Amino acid sequence: MSTREGTGIVLGPNRYGKAESRVVRIVRDTTRHEIHDLNVSTSLYGDFAAAHTDGDQSQVLPTDTQKNTVFAFAKRHGVASPEDYAIALGTRLLEATPAAKGAVVQVEEYAWDRIPVNGFGHDHAFVRRGGEVRTAVVEVTSAGPSVTSGLKDLVVLKSTGSEFKGFLRDEYTTLPDADDRILATALRVDWHHRDGARPDWSTTYESVRALLLETFATTYSRALQETLYAMGRAVLTAHEDITRIAFSAPNKHHFLVDLEPFGLDNPGEVFIAADRPYGLIEAEVVREGTA
Amino acid sequence: MSTREGTGIVLGPNRYGKAESRVVRIVRDTTRHEIHDLNVSTSLYGDFAAAHTDGDQSQVLPTDTQKNTVFAFAKRHGVASPEDYAIALGTRLLEATPAAKGAVVQVEEYAWDRIPVNGFGHDHAFVRRGGEVRTAVVEVTSAGPSVTSGLKDLVVLKSTGSEFKGFLRDEYTTLPDADDRILATALRVDWHHRDGARPDWSTTYESVRALLLETFATTYSRALQETLYAMGRAVLTAHEDITRIAFSAPNKHHFLVDLEPFGLDNPGEVFIAADRPYGLIEAEVVREGTA
Amino acid sequence: MSTREGTGIVLGPNRYGKAESRVVRIVRDTTRHEIHDLNVSTSLYGDFAAAHTDGDQSQVLPTDTQKNTVFAFAKRHGVASPEDYAIALGTRLLEATPAAKGAVVQVEEYAWDRIPVNGFGHDHAFVRRGGEVRTAVVEVTSAGPSVTSGLKDLVVLKSTGSEFKGFLRDEYTTLPDADDRILATALRVDWHHRDGARPDWSTTYESVRALLLETFATTYSRALQETLYAMGRAVLTAHEDITRIAFSAPNKHHFLVDLEPFGLDNPGEVFIAADRPYGLIEAEVVREGTA
Amino acid sequence: MSTREGTGIVLGPNRYGKAESRVVRIVRDTTRHEIHDLNVSTSLYGDFAAAHTDGDQSQVLPTDTQKNTVFAFAKRHGVASPEDYAIALGTRLLEATPAAKGAVVQVEEYAWDRIPVNGFGHDHAFVRRGGEVRTAVVEVTSAGPSVTSGLKDLVVLKSTGSEFKGFLRDEYTTLPDADDRILATALRVDWHHRDGARPDWSTTYESVRALLLETFATTYSRALQETLYAMGRAVLTAHEDITRIAFSAPNKHHFLVDLEPFGLDNPGEVFIAADRPYGLIEAEVVREGTA
Incomplete structure (x- = not known):
């Protein structure tokens, strides 16, 4: 915290960085290329009060440098x-x-995905898969990296x-x-992974994703x-090194359409998918005694 | 065209309808459900001048009815x-x-897609695939339906x-x-399909999609x-009943990042994916002598 | 049109260009700056068949040059x-x-808008107004420019x-x-403006916008x-040089909420604003005998 | 927290509610209507463990009821x-x-805004202003409401x-x-307002907004x-009842365009507005000794 004398008005929590650097990395060590397509955001926090209170940038690593x-x-x-990658970058x-x-x-x-040609995936032509986006958030401090996958x-x-x-039920319930x-x-x-855990991140990702889907089904x-x-x-039971898992899940309402005026029954067949409002459920499941 | 006397100001082309009805259709004839997830827009054109010029709705089928x-x-x-589905709906x-x-x-x-459980797709649990969206535009007139897939x-x-x-090159070329x-x-x-063609629409769709990808690759x-x-x-050669095909293709620029200031070479490995501006190429390929 | 012998498959309509160049122009001839904030897209059409059929770019002005x-x-x-600006750019x-x-x-x-400070607009600090976006589409051919404002x-x-x-009403009407x-x-x-018309574009814009709002009200x-x-x-009556005007207007439904279950009446007071589906009305009004 | 015996896997923080109810409220007590156009999200937290662990909804007020x-x-x-409005709703x-x-x-x-007609705002016709969105977040507990405006x-x-x-500067700085x-x-x-403060919310809003703009300018x-x-x-100095203020501010980069290849100088006149990446600065300013 920093203050100007006598006012009692001080700088509170702050951080800064560069958001959404769109990195595409082609691995072309052989003719069979690989592609990694990332959106990377970085930020720093600490004692940057002088930048706020005095316009002094001498301790500020520019967001442009972060991008570089x-x-x-x-x-x-x-x-x-x-x-x-995020561990290495954050450490740096x-x-x-x-x-x-x-x-x-x-x-x-x-x-x-590789574009299929005659039944085989092409060496250097790809089609974007769509569906879910894989995420990672890594916070690096003097204690080392803290890793959250998702x-x-x-x-x-x-x-x-x-x-x-x-x-x-209350009087507004219909x-x-x-x-x-x-x-x-x-x-x-x-x-979130236990501190110090270094699983094969991608194998773990695929396993968690499969468990989520299977359990939902x-x-x-x-x-x-x-x-x-x-x-x-299911995820915490299968993965000892995962200490907690957080969900944010909109309940995407599908309303049964009333077809009776048209002489049609509708036993769970025709729905309208609503946009708004939607339910929103947020919950964590945690392993006791871990952080 | 309709006019008010003496002004020379008249109604021009017009149409109206209901856009983006979000229909989810579950087929549950057996315990192995199927899902069809659609966004449907309808519109009508013709002689609706009275609605514009006199507020007379007697010839206007409401957009609410179209939605129903x-x-x-x-x-x-x-x-x-x-x-x-679009042919039946438009005809109606x-x-x-x-x-x-x-x-x-x-x-x-x-x-x-069906969610995989123990290697088999689940009966009634699904995961949205992502990737491309399949489209169809059907125009129905007294001459019958005209079908464009995409x-x-x-x-x-x-x-x-x-x-x-x-x-x-000119003086602005760098x-x-x-x-x-x-x-x-x-x-x-x-x-666009030849008038009167009634292929297996979904088989044709998969074939065209595969040809597009393979040819790109x-x-x-x-x-x-x-x-x-x-x-x-490639598509017109393989599908005799397709009379023309139109492309709209943004050139999504990937710029090679200059890593030389950091003592690194970059032989086609690290790119920044740009948002705007982007090239935009639009072109049709047509079969001569067809409409 | 271009073809390969014997196939009957030929190139149809095509055009290409650079979309969405985000230009911010500061006029700083005096200390009282002005700002023009534009999103500019350009495209060219003509005889570019060789680029499609033979990969020959010799007649293709790059989209990168268009951006420059x-x-x-x-x-x-x-x-x-x-x-x-669009007339000059298209002509070039x-x-x-x-x-x-x-x-x-x-x-x-x-x-x-200028940020107000002590009741006066600031010289070089601005706040984005929001609301509608002004548009212009100019097509330049050997016959000169054709201008559509909007x-x-x-x-x-x-x-x-x-x-x-x-x-x-029909059997699906409720x-x-x-x-x-x-x-x-x-x-x-x-x-759309009469060919050759060169009104004060911005004055005309403000007039048309005011007429649209007043007439709606x-x-x-x-x-x-x-x-x-x-x-x-209203617009065509007031502006002799405007030859036609086209509207695309989603009917953004506001549904009266049924409050009766809660013992409340609702005489046009509480509505839910729906997202989808929405009505969509498209219509032109034209001046006879003009193009 | 709730657990199943012996596993050490327990429910962590959780909340649920209904997001984005789009309420339009017309005040029509006189012929001069007023409009309030809101997007409202509600959520509840507390002891809802049984809903998660046992599927027991007996303590769960449905999100549908929240919407009602x-x-x-x-x-x-x-x-x-x-x-x-949020205080009343949250309390309920x-x-x-x-x-x-x-x-x-x-x-x-x-x-x-009211649509201007002959210099006066119309009684019941409005145009959406655009620009910033006013926000409020109210958390109600047994201690009363805690109010954050924004x-x-x-x-x-x-x-x-x-x-x-x-x-x-480091070796990646250019x-x-x-x-x-x-x-x-x-x-x-x-x-954030001091607990118990009940200013004229809208007057305070206008004052804070003006201070933010003026200070920026x-x-x-x-x-x-x-x-x-x-x-x-500036805001905390002028408003004694505001205890802290938080900013999230993307640095929307405007890069000077190099026009030298075209024989043009560019002394701060022509910029390209970039989309991504962008700087992102987050900071709070707080009044010491308050919460």
């Missing part, structure tokens, strides 16, 4: 996985900035096996019990809350 | 393919509206096998010749224009 | 108005490209003075007559169609 | 200001839900009076000192950090 480092490390270190930024107490690196990775925009839907009933409804959401999930749902909790338990 | 028909036909007719809307000369139905379809947001990239050189560059685009493609590119033309030729 | 010209002309010519691009038959320049302008995202709403009733409803839309409007609406037609008539 | 309450309170309580939701420890209500308000998307720009130099550059940002600002900037700090100080 992002691209240079895509070459120097490589981007084998978002986590591995912290070292380069004496006033910084921490560096935070956020990475989004967009997946690409994904967002994983859109899933069950056409049956979901109910919602027996809920609290919702009837539902015995069989569509359950759909666009998952954002973040799982095979769990009868009495509420989105229950489904999320089951998904979190 | 969209949902009712998802049940009554089903949505086996966007094209098939035209019949229901004596003043209409034509009905246009636009459909976007979002693809879902896709959008098919994002493809070649990490080599693309050049751009020997171009026209671009050097490029012998080896990244070529990337997000394709919007629309292909295997054609050495001297410009995005050449690549599009080759893709179009 | 966009920025150079922001200095050389200035951007007093979108129309004036056509001249620089012998194979081109036409050049199309599209401009969006974002408005800024705006988009002008969002307007009437809380009364709008009905919709007496419409065509909508009741509405005697008093909210009418809301986000206008896209494009008006003061016209009792029996349908959005009628309102659009009245707006168009 | 949102609309009912727009009538019952009115929406004179976002803060006032907390009371209705015994298991809840807190209710959070977030409101965005979109401003509308705005987002306030886009400001200075065409001179901004430098950035004397910064820390940025030269800048003596005169464009400074532009899209502000998100949130200011009149402060010479040696970095965006310094400008934000000055803005925060």
